[in-house]
Amino acid sequence: MVELLKARINSYNSVEVTDPCTLSLPQTGDFKRVAPISVRGFEERLWFSLHKWKKEGRKGVFIEISREHCELIPVAIRAGFEFHHAEGDYVMLCAWLQDPHENKLPPGPVHFIGVGGFVVRPRAGVINPDRKNHSDYELLVIKELSGPSANLSNFWKLPGGLADQHEDIKDAVMREIKEECGIDTEFGRLCVIQEAHHTSAASGASRKGATDMYCICALTPKDPDQEIVIQETELAAARWMPLDEYLSLPFYSRENTAYFKMMQAAADVALGNAPGLEVGSYDLGFGRGVKHTLLSAAGAENRLELVTAKL
Amino acid sequence: MVELLKARINSYNSVEVTDPCTLSLPQTGDFKRVAPISVRGFEERLWFSLHKWKKEGRKGVFIEISREHCELIPVAIRAGFEFHHAEGDYVMLCAWLQDPHENKLPPGPVHFIGVGGFVVRPRAGVINPDRKNHSDYELLVIKELSGPSANLSNFWKLPGGLADQHEDIKDAVMREIKEECGIDTEFGRLCVIQEAHHTSAASGASRKGATDMYCICALTPKDPDQEIVIQETELAAARWMPLDEYLSLPFYSRENTAYFKMMQAAADVALGNAPGLEVGSYDLGFGRGVKHTLLSAAGAENRLELVTAKL
Known part of the structure; x- marks a missing residue:
């Protein structure tokens, strides 16, 4: 039987x-x-x-x-x-x-959550930074050791990476910034999400058929004077760069392109000129007592407070 | 050899x-x-x-x-x-x-993008709907035939489902609303994202180890008088419900819970009281000439325009 x-x-x-x-x-x-x-x-x-x-x-x-x-x-x-x-x-x-x-079986997962940290501090020596003036601020940027961008000259990018399994966007971006640059941060807001669909030919075997949801988040350093400690296995360099200089780099300054829009949106949220989505953790309200994390437009009136640099 | x-x-x-x-x-x-x-x-x-x-x-x-x-x-x-x-x-x-x-190999994808449509129209007979007054509006809601919510009494939810492979959030939510309710919509803004992590025990084999990114989007019907045509294989019912009635349902009205926060945020964005993230399609700016879709806080000052009901 x-x-x-x-x-x-x-x-x-x-x-x-x-x-x-x-x-x-x-x-x-x-x-x-x-x-x-x-x-x-x-x-x-x-x-x-x-x-x-x-x-x-x-x-x-x-x-x-x-x-x-x-x-x-x-x-x-x-x-x-x-x-x-x-x-x-x-x-x-x-x-x-x-x-x-x-056939109504739900498909398997095909999305990656990528995170980028837009970490801003007032520039040293600037006493009353003006939110409308990008040259009053500095941005934390990195250069990669390997990967598709490693051989591009003067290509600086945001610290970041992929969210781990069961890791919230908020935790992922703070972890990546800490791992890559050694900087402890306060999470601010979600600024922008890019949906990038991958074929095998364009993006390699590990991304075949998948979609990256690249989420840029605004953060501030807990201590604007904390020293950068770079992750030597992955990075060639990390530094604070004047925000206006970053936004003028060739990859980010061509108007009405995706990267231009992303970086402008991130700067707007990071400097408190646009609200973005705020992050909170809440009980579900029924069923199991699990906390769920929301990235929400509610409470969007509150502006980010930038940590003021010690002078 | x-x-x-x-x-x-x-x-x-x-x-x-x-x-x-x-x-x-x-x-x-x-x-x-x-x-x-x-x-x-x-x-x-x-x-x-x-x-x-x-x-x-x-x-x-x-x-x-x-x-x-x-x-x-x-x-x-x-x-x-x-x-x-x-x-x-x-x-x-x-x-x-x-x-x-x-080992630095990137992991495989473990995220699902779920979409919910918060489709709002002014209530029939209301001549000058007041954005601060939920009873001036109606929301498109559904009841499922199967699934975990099918046996709950008086449980109405937003039309929606999972994004298909290589499908943008914007397209997914509009497709689901059309499939489930027969309503053609204009996309408004992304209101809120819920990060829900799944184990096998809690969420079944198809979600084991994955994370749902449930994205509620605000939309308006192209024609507020278009007739609802329900998807009979999946839905028990679909209807327009006064927004204040929906927000008073037990699952959505317990203050400071995830569902309360989500629905409040969605209502705020849908009625133009909060900005949310807008959707645009842009050239990447370098490399292949692929359009990328951004959900962006840029341009967040623009409010949604609600289609006015024919009276």
């Missing part, structure tokens, strides 16, 4: 396989050891289960296969599964059991 | 395998037929290539394996590869060739 794969039915009437036979053995805590399954044994149980789920009218099936059981992947593919998403040590596969034209 | 896998070196000194032996055969256009590779033959070529790339000082390796060659996945896993990302018909694997503590 073939045994059905253990599974749960979700609120969309789809099956999520929870059977341990395809999963990594837990490394810690209380667990029951799971006897290894043969490729043949898995194939029998999968086909038997799919037949039953289809008869029951289930819509789709999700199954996770860990790296250590990767010899089961071809079995699932032969049974009609497609890849859904993957990371590190597992791949998630899915199959639609009903009319293929009606 | 074993043959090296065809590959290109990217600007981070990593290898991107371009050899057709693991890829899907192209369906159209000019191509040379590729002889199928045996599992054994692939294993030899992969190990030979890895040895050479490591000696050359390459940092990492990316290799894509299509669904039809899935029997090669265990070979790559045995050679030390991990999963990077996957979708539909392929999985991307990666391996770090140098000191594992220095």
Whole structure:
């Protein structure tokens, strides 16, 4: 008698396989050891289960296969599964059991969150900086050691990088600035988001088919005199640059281009001339007691307060 | 003599395998037929290539394996590869060739972009709607047929869904509103973004490890009198609801919770009481002539113009 794969039915009437036979053995805590399954044994149980789920009218099936059981992947593919998403040590596969034209399974994630920090301080010696005057301010900028921009001459960019898994934009941008430049910051506002869609040919294997959401955020240094400590493995240089000089660099000064608009928007928010989106953390209000982070136009009347340089 | 896998070196000194032996055969256009590779033959070529790339000082390796060659996945896993990302018909694997503590390979995408449409019109019969008075306006709302909210009583939500691959936020929200309610809209502004991190236990297999960026956008109907046509396969109902009634629903009216803040922010932007981020499309300014879409605080002084209802 073939045994059905253990599974749960979700609120969309789809099956999520929870059977341990395809999963990594837990490394810690209380667990029951799971006897290894043969490729043949898995194939029998999968086909038997799919037949039953289809008869029951289930819509789709999700199954996770860990790296250590990767010899089961071809079995699932032969049974009609497609890849859904993957990371590190597992791949998630899915199959639609009903009319293929009606396939409503949600796709896997294809977005990256990139963050750039627009960190501004009043220029040393300027006593009453004028928010309308870019030359009264300095911006924290970097030069990369590798990557597509490393060989461009006089190409300075904002410190930043990719948000880690389960990392908020606010935390990601503050972490990247600290890692790359050693500067501790206060988060201000989200200034601008760029949606950049990637093909494999243009952006390489790691971005194939994905979209970067590049989020520039305005921040201020906690201590405007804190010394820059550069991340030597990734950066060629980091420095404070007069803001008007940065905005005049060739890549950022061609009017009505994306980079021009982005940097102008960031400067507007950083100097308190435009509101941007503020960040807050709130209880969801129902369900589990999880804090959710919002980047919100509410409260947008409040202007950023720039830390005044010690003179 | 074993043959090296065809590959290109990217600007981070990593290898991107371009050899057709693991890829899907192209369906159209000019191509040379590729002889199928045996599992054994692939294993030899992969190990030979890895040895050479490591000696050359390459940092990492990316290799894509299509669904039809899935029997090669265990070979790559045995050679030390991990999963990077996957979708539909392929999985991307990666391996770090140098000191594992220095692994700088970028992770795969783990973000979803969800969109919600906050579509507002002046209430029928109101001649001079007052932007400070929510009862002068109506909001387009829906009830779902399935999903976690389907069984909640009096739970109305914003039309919306997930952005497709390579789809801008602006296009996604307009598409979802059209699909779900049949209403054509003008895009206004981005009001608020919620960052919600998902585990498998809480959010199911399709969201495991991912983060939803739920973006509420303010829009107006092109024709405030256009008839609602609901998507019967997904919705139980769709209607115009007085805005003050919506904001008083239990899920949206508990002060200082995430949903309260989100809906207040959306109403503020939709009625022109807060600026939000505007959407524009711009040339990049260098490199390929691709238009990039920005959601930007620049130009935030301009208020949304609400379409006035025909009376």
